[in-house]
Amino acid sequence: MNAAFFQQSRPPAVAGMFYPDNAHELARWVERFVEEGRPGRASDPKAIIAPHAGYIYSGPVAGSAFRPWAGAGGRIERVVLIGPSHHVWFEGIALPQAGEFVTPLGRVPVDREAVERIVDLPQVRLFDAAHAAEHCLEVELPFLQVLLGRFAIVPLVVGEASDAQVAEVLDRLWGGPETRIVVSSDLSHYHPYELARRLDRATAGAIEAGRAEVLTPQHACGFRAIRGLLRTLGARELGVETVDLRNSGDTAGPRDRVVGYGAFQFAPRPPGTS
Template sequence: MGTSSSSHPSTSAAALLSRRSASARSSSGESGARGGGRDQKLSSSRGSSEYVRRAHHAGSWYDSSSSVLDSQLSEYLRDASDDRGTEGGSARAPGMVGRPRALVSPHAGFRYSGPTAAYAYLALREALSLRRGEGRPMTIVVLHPSHHVRLDGCAVSGATVLETPIANLNVDSSLRSELLSTGDFLTMDRHIDEAEHSGEMQYPYIAKAIVDAAQGRGGGDRDNAISECRVLPIMVGALGTSAERRYGRIMAPFLSRSDVFTVVSSDFCHWGRRFGYVPNGEGSPIRHNDIADYIEWLDRQGMEQIEMQQPGAFADYLRKYSNTICGRHPIGVWLHAVTANQEAGTESVDVKFVQYAQSGRVKSMDESSVSYASAVARMSTSGGKN
């Protein structure tokens, strides 16, 4: 759970490529594990050469066939919509009425986390169905963790295009330039970008939401919709709490723009010896029937802090329980951006988790599981200018 006291990305220790242990690998993508060794450096350049990012995990973590993948995601979205009894396929928790502004989604292989992610992506599809100028996102920022490099800051993708089997997504080079001009962001190279799955697992769902929303607006031009809406992936390193706050405040004015939507990529508890995390319920104030119940209780303690938009309390929770939430740093940065915008009076949101699942129900110390949770942030009706 490494942290860094540095507030700027340093040249000498910008990032180090790690090899996951063989026991943590999963070609089917139950989980991306949690980091590892150190043997290569990510370039500290703030303007590396551009590239087309290939769909590196297609064919293993998700289907490489456009028609098969589209059908699979359609089924997940339909099932999520039917389950929530949502009108028009939106993802609304009770009491939430504002337009969608952000989501939290898991990033395991779709056979594991795809059904859970669908509950969050209903909200993006809803937002993209709005008219242009009335809150429809034109840029989608993806905040994702780093599983393979040591990074003490944040790094933007250097890609111009993100390939997916559904449709290729254009990168928002203008917003990237704005962030790079602050001097606080590094640029990923192609190797680092393509190796990281936590951003990539969001791209097919983003493409699917864009295409479906265009069709829902009355048979809109699919290619034009894909061309108009741009994406900017941002890798968030192993930041200390002060650095999370700093980066959250840097990003806050960008994320509060009415045409920017935020996707936060994170799995939740990685339980089991292969993840080096095997608490069995000690310290819990309630009795649990099995380990799976304890894991859910543990996850929901953190989910509650996220819903309450309390980055400090979320950090305290992580220190207390050491829960293996691999997207804890992207979540922390996003929460600080949310609170900064609320304090500035530029935007206020309500955050609710809309679905939770586990890859398997653990009952013995010899088993393992990964938790998946989806959340949606909507404009609060009680405040905010946006």
Template sequence: MIMRRPAVAGQFYPGNENDLRELIKKLAPEHTPSKIPALGVVAPHAGYIYSGRVAAEVYASIEEAPTFVILGPNHYMYGSAVALSTQEWMTPLGNVQVDEDFIDCLPIGIIDKDELAHRSEHSIEVQIPFLQYFFKDFKIVPIALGLQDYDTIKELAGELVKAIEKYDERVVIIASSDFTHYEDVDVAHRKDRALIKTIEQLDVPAFYDELYRINASTCGYGPIGAMMMACRERGAKYGKLLRYATSGDVTGDRQVVGYAGIAVY
């Protein structure tokens, strides 16, 4: 069977099932309040020792869904500009199927079926073990974005909304992104707070304006924008910051990468 095999198992997270389960268990919050009926989330995609606690907070806090559309930036720029994987995805916790029924609902448009964009990309892969740990029965729709400009994400969001409207099951859109990259911790906090504020308001134009104003190094801004736009169209009113951290919380360094976990509902 042709499937998408792990590219960063043993690097970003443990490569065997027992160690991976144990690590996520340690990263997971001990207690979470009532589950949030999220339409979308923002979750980080760095190595689990750095950003895993933020990601675990996100997935422990939201209601389960049969389908998760995972939008991630294409760091390596291989393949199509908006690339959908239709292969089964393997992780140390088992295999996850793509949702072919949802894919059949997507209109012909900006999204291309293309595996090359996903072969080495980690931004979508690292989300899946968290989904496997916290949820039992789900399928995924993995889409990697090489283009993240406003026009592209507007078109993508429109196509996702059309598919969701035709689809009978609950769908959650995951925007995979880290925030500030390798800047002083005080600068990272200031820049990331400015962006998070626009996400909490679901203000996509303001989010893009702020990106350029502060010269942000947020890698998955396109996935965040597309998720916000689609969720607003589906009736979401606001976003809620669940957890924020930086790599410096682990390393003690002042040059940090920022991570935010946000639920949109």
């Protein structure tokens, strides 16, 4: 790593657009989304999949995804944030040189020790351009800040990378109960409402069944990260639950061209259910 690594701050790119740029208002929005979120069976999931659109569209579903981590401050010390690149094409998985990410709610440090575990992997690269305008990780941070307080992140933007390459990174970062994983992804894009519902139900079924190979860009923009996460589950006794499945036509938009959102939680299976 060069001398500039960890010396910079990554400022918010979509504050005031995707979510409020006023700290008090932002916190109130997040609190409301979490309070109104749909409860799942898991009380403390190891990993979640959460959407990343503007909060008026996907915030209610994100609230369902993050809901079990309310009050987990102090127990969760590190969050691996991984999602797709929307603006820049590149090969591999990108780390920023920034030592912290900034939102209206404050600063979140990048976990140096965790980064050291993966920087030697050939698929991992330092590439600030992948992070500069990217919203998929940024919009998850206020939820974590409100729920956890103090924590560190490993921010990863996925370009052209295989399931195995993503899984290898996640395996190295897996850790224990102090470490959690957030995969940032929306589901289907710009279909009529009923078609989107059918497509997203099929995607949810594939995720619950662990059928990583069937997921494509048509199912989810973060399909590479989702496939990588599913690949890591083979030797781990984690079950998957679809907690919430809606689209922009349900929340704040018209129904002729909608974007799908899902909240998925990955948690240890109850005894006898394997």
